[in-house]
Amino acid sequence: MSRKLIWLAAAAAVLGSATAEAQVTKSPPVDAEQVLRVPSVNYRTEWVQLGTFSVLAEKPQDGAKELHAVYTERKNVEAYLNDGKFPDGAVFVKDLWNAKTEALPTGTASFAGDLIGRFVMVKDAAGKLGSGARFGDGWGWAFFLGNETVKTVTGDYKVDCLSCHEPVRKQDLQFLQGYPILRK
Numbered sequence: 001m002s003r004k005l006i007w008l009a010a011a012a013a014v015l016g017s018a019t020a021e022a023q024v025t026k027s028p029p030v031d032a033e034q035v036l037r038v039p040s041v042n043y044r045t046e047w048v049q050l051g052t053f054s055v056l057a058e059k060p061q062d063g064a065k066e067l068h069a070v071y072t073e074r075k076n077v078e079a080y081l082n083d084g085k086f087p088d089g090a091v092f093v094k095d096l097w098n099a100k101t102e103a104l105p106t107g108t109a110s111f112a113g114d115l116i117g118r119f120v121m122v123k124d125a126a127g128k129l130g131s132g133a134r135f136g137d138g139w140g141w142a143f144f145l146g147n148e149t150v151k152t153v154t155g156d157y158k159v160d161c162l163s164c165h166e167p168v169r170k171q172d173l174q175f176l177q178g179y180p181i182l183r184k
Ligand code: HEC
Pocket: 014, 015, 020, 023, 053, 054, 055, 068, 070, 092, 093, 094, 119, 120, 121, 140, 141, 142, 143, 154, 157, 160, 161, 162, 164, 165, 173, 174, 175, 176, 178
């Protein structure tokens, strides 16, 4: 598959509908700013998993279509529990997994298959970590296809990210309801 097709497939998978797809610029891959790149540390073993979202298949009885797992460093969790907000520089990685579903002894169970891509948000309330179209509203924003860690297909976060995150603006644009370890 060509890069563009892979991106279109991923965009369709991410957005799940033709209308939502129109929000994506489908920018050609460019080097992301250093602070926005997928961290080189093994965040899945070294960081804290905040939570997982399961996005159901069109027919819910088929299980999940995707699983989304969100990670950040432990110190950010501690800061949040103390201050009620994340410090500047706090990085969040969301793994986007294609889900597999099997009849297991527990029931119809979905689990992670292939990696579709990764979303990165970095807290930048002071607006000092970067400038340009991937920075704004207190954050830096980028998406990376598959195992890519440097080249992002995000052009302008206002087009590619913001409308979906707008409903949780009161939570600083994050879906905190999915992160039980942040609850007191
Ligand atoms: C189709 C709507 C949609 C788009 C487009 C979208 N997001 Fe999200 N994002 C969500 C939802 C919903 C969640 C939490 C639930 C989930 O993953 O199913 C989320 C969660 C995240 C998280 C985990 C932290 C948090 O906010 O809770 C990161 C990081 C993230 N998105 C980054 C991005 C970036 C960067 C972009 C743009 C390149 C983007 N998102 C575009 C809907 C979207």
